[in-house]
Amino acid sequence: ANTTNSSQTSKLSLSGTTTGRVNFRSKPASNSSSISKIPAGTKLQAAKQDKNWFKVEYKGKIGYIHSSLFSLGGSKSTQTTFKHPLPSNCYVVTSEFAYRIHPITGKRTHHDGIDLAADKGTKIYAMAAGTVTASSYGSISGNFVRIQHTNGLETFYAHMSKRAVAVGSKISKGAVVGYVGTTGGSTGNHLHFEIRKNGVKLNPRSYFKF
Numbered sequence: 001a002n003t004t005n006s007s008q009t010s011k012l013s014l015s016g017t018t019t020g021r022v023n024f025r026s027k028p029a030s031n032s033s034s035i036s037k038i039p040a041g042t043k044l045q046a047a048k049q050d051k052n053w054f055k056v057e058y059k060g061k062i063g064y065i066h067s068s069l070f071s072l073g074g075s076k077s078t079q080t081t082f083k084h085p086l087p088s089n090c091y092v093v094t095s096e097f098a099y100r101i102h103p104i105t106g107k108r109t110h111h112d113g114i115d116l117a118a119d120k121g122t123k124i125y126a127m128a129a130g131t132v133t134a135s136s137y138g139s140i141s142g143n144f145v146r147i148q149h150t151n152g153l154e155t156f157y158a159h160m161s162k163r164a165v166a167v168g169s170k171i172s173k174g175a176v177v178g179y180v181g182t183t184g185g186s187t188g189n190h191l192h193f194e195i196r197k198n199g200v201k202l203n204p205r206s207y208f209k210f
Contacts, residue, residue: 082127083174084208085157085193090118090180094190097203103187113156113194114204120161120189122180127155127195127207132169132177141192142184145177156194159186 084091095115102109126147133154134146143160161181165171182189195202 082207083125085125085127085155086116086118086122086180086191090116090122090191091209092117094188097201097205104185112201113158113192116191116193118180118189118191120179120181122191123176124157124160124178124180124191126171126173126175126177128153129173130155130171132165132167132171135163135165135167135169138184140185142186143178143181144184147171147177152198154196156192156196158192158194159183159190161189 093114094117095111097114098111099108100111101107128147128149130147130149130153132145133148134144137143141158143163144156144158145160145163145165146154146156148154157177159181160178160183163178165175165177171177180189180191186192193204195204195207
């Protein structure tokens with residue numbers, strides 16, 4: 001089991017969210033979480049729990065914060081806001097980052113992203129600047145795009161009706177990467193959106209308010 005080592009205490013400065021929200025977890029191995037609002041730029045004392053999680057206390061509450069949401073030593077973040085992947089009228093979540101009964105297979109599996117309902121052809125935006133590492137079609141994901149950003153951050157957009165970027169493209173934050181559809185293993189028009197940090201799957205709700 002992971003244990004907190006007080007000798008690893010570091011000063012953290014929150015960064016990388018538009019809402020200033022962080023994902024508190026009951027324990028490092030838990031997939032469930034509760035959300036506490038902490039303003040971006042808040043200085044915290046934290047003890048390293050494992051490779052990607054730090055144990056913190058904020059206003060008397062103990063929880064765990066992922067390394068993607070802060071910068072060590074209070075250094076200024078190079079990017080403090082992210083672009084929502086869909087227009088503001090498309091924030092209806094139809095499937096959460098959680099275990100669920102798969103709508104096609106009927107099996108209980110973990111849904112590694114979040115599904116957002118939207119009309120076919122709705123523009124899909126890059127969350128941040130980066131390089132397109134994949135732009136292809138798969139039987140499960142349909143038309144999909146994967147983007148590598150800075151600091152180990154990666155985003156994935158799936159079930160598009162059409163892709164708008166090619167592998168190797170350098171794109172800016174907010175660039176159109178494709179259009180909503182229902183290709184691949186899908187039961188209706190929506191965007192399947194994933195975020196990973198150094199290969200670790202994260203709940204997009206840690207970055208955005210839906």
